[in-house]
Amino acid sequence: MPWSREEIAQRAAEELQDGFYVNLGIGIPTLVANYIPDNVQVILESENGMLGMGPFPYPDQVDPDLINAGKQTISELAQTSYFSSADSFAMIRGGHINLAILGAMQVAQNGDLANWMIPGKMIKGMGGAMDLVAGVNKVVVIMDHTAKDGSPKFLKSCDLPLTGSNVTDLLITNLAVFHFEEDKPTLIELAPSVDLDEIKEKTEAEFIVSPDLKSN
Amino acid sequence: MPWSREEIAQRAAEELQDGFYVNLGIGIPTLVANYIPDNVQVILESENGMLGMGPFPYPDQVDPDLINAGKQTISELAQTSYFSSADSFAMIRGGHINLAILGAMQVAQNGDLANWMIPGKMIKGMGGAMDLVAGVNKVVVIMDHTAKDGSPKFLKSCDLPLTGSNVTDLLITNLAVFHFEEDKPTLIELAPSVDLDEIKEKTEAEFIVSPDLKSN
Amino acid sequence: MNKLKNSASEALEGVLFDGMTIMAGGFGLCGIPEYLITALRDSGVKDISVISNNCGIDDFGLGILLHTRQIKKMISSYVGGNKTFEQQYMKGELELEFNPQGTLAERCRAGGAGIAGFYTKTGVGTVIAEGKEHKEFNGETYILETGLVADLSLVKAWKADDEGNLVYRKTARNFNPVMATAGKTTIAEVEEYVSLGDFDPDHIHTPGIYVNGFIVGTDHKKPIEIMTTREYVA
């Protein structure tokens, strides 16, 4: 049984380590905040200029001057600090954020990531995604393993315009988890009731199977 | 009669315009602050990270956390702001300071300025001088017209290592004032009892004499 | 020298011309100079190139300058959620230059700081890098991006004093401080005017040197794009 969106988020949350500074992308990555382990303290960064992002505010505490990078109203915490967009991306580009969790349209076996535009459609812009994948220490990508028509999204090479080249460190899909090192990605974990044959069938990218492959 | 140090400072103060942001170098330039005209309000910048520099503090208000770029204790004003060295030089390099008044060892006819090192002597470093001459909109240089041995300091070309090339906008010596434009510097003003012959004799640089040459 | 102006139109007097480049602070609708944008619209200035992270929404923020077709070109990182924008762009009536958000912020900082160009890893291997100079530093590839300056920067702050010192509030700070440094002229819009000396000089975000004038707006609309809340748990 493939992982649900919540289960993907939960699996991604396992990558969080105590003391990490983390940026969560828009969409499923946002859900990761709900699964931070009890013994782990992380500080969430929002690239519009905030460290120490808190949960959504109570209805009577909504503040139009306090939003996250997804333009949602949020709250602050005791450790919160604010800064300019230039300082925010200095932090991101300078490698000070330990982990980013981002959604994707396509990932290639060399770690290329495409998540910002589909040619022919109106392009909305890359926002801060290119800066995040270029600057953050570890980039965890989460996406469905295949497109709605069943075609693979984990490819030999992306055909969509790239967000970054050779930037993915870990790929978590609804079927499996892949770890990226020097050469080829390594399959390290399978979703419940998913077997290697199904992964091979639904994946275009070449990958290695870890000797310690974990089944759930 | 040549201008005294105070008179040179007083002449330099005539270059101040209302609303100007101004950086005063160490030494005689510091004296300029004593001659700011009554109808002119300027804001002094200190490149160690302060806008709105006030006068020396009263003895019981000395604060070791509040010094100017010459490491002298100073005071703050109602409009004062503090910032980092990076932000300070962003301001200087970005052309936001209207006027700098600096001392010099040598000036050349093309506006080259040397004021930071004498080969063979222990070099102390250029501090912020290279940044100031490269970034500030108008650079006013003040120096004695000749060295102690009588040799000219306003030269065809500097033989000391440069602080900046083609950076001088106005040169005020104890004998005269020169304005720098595209081609050659123009002599625009003489100190009291100083005549053109004396300037010619004591100057190596080629210069034009303004038709409106002002005698004092 | 009191930099307080009586109105947005007074503050913009003499600085507007057709074909000019204008930076406008804000992220989404957060921290945008509402009244100054309205004054821009009312001025009728045309063929503007606008440098701003976003382009407002259909009926608010920079979006209102699309309806009047005053914008010729946008330099932004994200323009989603604006139908008018999409229509004009698809018809070829509007030029668009995308910059990665951090590159856009850094280009504004560089412009204000006298840095003509800088090397960044952001965008290497993407369309953003096409036609740009590539250079290796310590075995890694970087691309050259250039500094940006504007004829006019319009910023939104929380408070200002007579000198034009500015303080921003929470995430409404965003692009405003860097854009304030990169305008040949910079006009600020604030919610509160304080007396000289009321600011702690250690807390000033934008020193007055960057601010040519400011206006005090009342009843800023500050619309919320995506209202998200949690419930009180008994």
Place this chain on the structure above:
Amino acid sequence: MNKLKNSASEALEGVLFDGMTIMAGGFGLCGIPEYLITALRDSGVKDISVISNNCGIDDFGLGILLHTRQIKKMISSYVGGNKTFEQQYMKGELELEFNPQGTLAERCRAGGAGIAGFYTKTGVGTVIAEGKEHKEFNGETYILETGLVADLSLVKAWKADDEGNLVYRKTARNFNPVMATAGKTTIAEVEEYVSLGDFDPDHIHTPGIYVNGFIVGTDHKKPIEIMTTREYVA
């Protein structure tokens, strides 16, 4: 995660090694990490390259590391007023690299901000430009300067909270905020420890993400190099 350490030596445990590069904040003797410099001396770490605007005076600040000959190289903008420095340099026992002050500050910022290099006008036509890449932008010549990072940055702030958020005081801020961003490890020395939540988050100068640990010093000496005062006029 409380980043408060019990002592300077505890804060530096495990991060020192011979031949390392260390950034130290401060301008003259203003805003220097006194206790951390003493701990550096006591650690005996050798052959350090130090990036700091100045090198203290003979018997205070970084100057004390000259007496013990722990410094191999200084990267500074101004080293006047230090006899020990002059002697060791003249004897060829000490390497020295001068950077214009603004270039030094910007190189530290660039290092912390992931900017590999940047183009500046500062130093064009001087010895500083020798051997550096020159490039024209809009008809003006600029030189390429590179970003600087350090194995360790030692900074001095006024106050810190548990998270390591820092606030500086007056001109003691100087190089400290940029150097805090450019250390692989950054240790701060403060005068006052405040509880989490005591800072207004709009007033924090250095977010805790840049600070690995901090110590609270008591009775900082803060010597004054040039005491200048005016008289009360009756």
